Amino acid sequence: MSSPQPNLSEAGTAPGLAPATTLVSRSSLQIFIVLVRRELWEHRALWMTPLVVAVLLLATTFLAHAGPFPFVNDDEVWRHERSREALFALMEWGLTVPQYLVMVIVLSFYLTDCLYAERKDRSILFWKSMPVSDGATVVSKLLTALVVVPLGIYLLALITSVLFAALMLLRVSLGHIPAGMAMWNSIAWLKVQALMLYGLIVSMFWYAPLAAYLMFVSAWARRNVTLWATLPPIIAILLERFAFGTNHVVDLLQYRTYGIWGTLNLQNSVNSTVTDGPSHIVSLTGVFDTLNISTPFLSIDLWLGVGVAVALVFAATRIRRYRDDT
DSSP: OOOOOOOGGGTTOOTTOOOHHHHHHHHHHHHHHHHHHHHHHHOTHHHHHHHHHHHHHHHHHHHOOSSOOTTTTOHHHHHOHHHHHHHHHHHHHHHHHHHHHHHHHHHHHHHHHHHHHHHHSSHHHHHHTSSOOHHHHHHHHHHIIIIIHHHHHHHHHHHHHHHHHHHHHHHHHTTSSOGGGOOOOHHHHHHHHHHHHHHHHHHHHHTHHHHHHHHHHHHHOSSOHHHHHHHHHHHHHHHHHHHHOOOHHHHHHHHHHHGGGGGGTHHHHHHHTOOSSSSOOOOHHHHHHHOOTTTGGGOHHHHHHHHHHHHHHHHHHHHHHHOOOO
């Protein structure tokens, strides 16, 4: 009697064993987590600087006193619920601005240094001896700058805003500052956080080519990475201006910097949501309600930029694979 043939389709799925594809995906995820942790460990400014900014923002709650503040003693503002809500949302947004400004500065230095520094200190020799591909390493660095750090700072800013409001309410209850300096509106807070998260997601896609360009220069330049990152655009602007008398390069750089926000028609949205009365406060909750969230993702320029980012990441990967000297 012939013995039964094993079912090859069930190979790797024996009891107690995970499928091979599951093991590979789990291994890839673990490798990516390790690579991201490496970036956060080697470039501690990515998380230490935002923490310092958050502490400084919270420290300002103890510096507030009962002196004159904009809108605090304006009875006209507190007379209307819509004005109070608009002012609270605007204050919550303003509290996040320092965090994101610092994030842009820190990430710019990180992207221009991340691939150059490992060649400079020769640590690339150690990492190339590990079973990690050049593509995974380069992509992990880009995703750290475009996804991990921005989302981490978003969560930090969210927690900071809650703690800031709690500390202000505490000081009001103790009678240290006027009641008008402490406000809370849960609906407005949620809308502001959703608006900030939406803007962050759009920024990840829109600024991907700029981040990939800085990484490409970091992989290519043998020294003076910042100079090589800024010199080509400047030379291109000057050559075009002197040779043709046009400003197409300047227009392209300006459009790639903030052009995506024009597709949202924010100016009209802001103008239509300004509160009535003498205060004329911009209502961010009104902007949230009137926003068309799909518009940026229907822009061909956004996806062309993503394609350029993919090409630059591929080029940076090839350069890293064959260059380990400075």
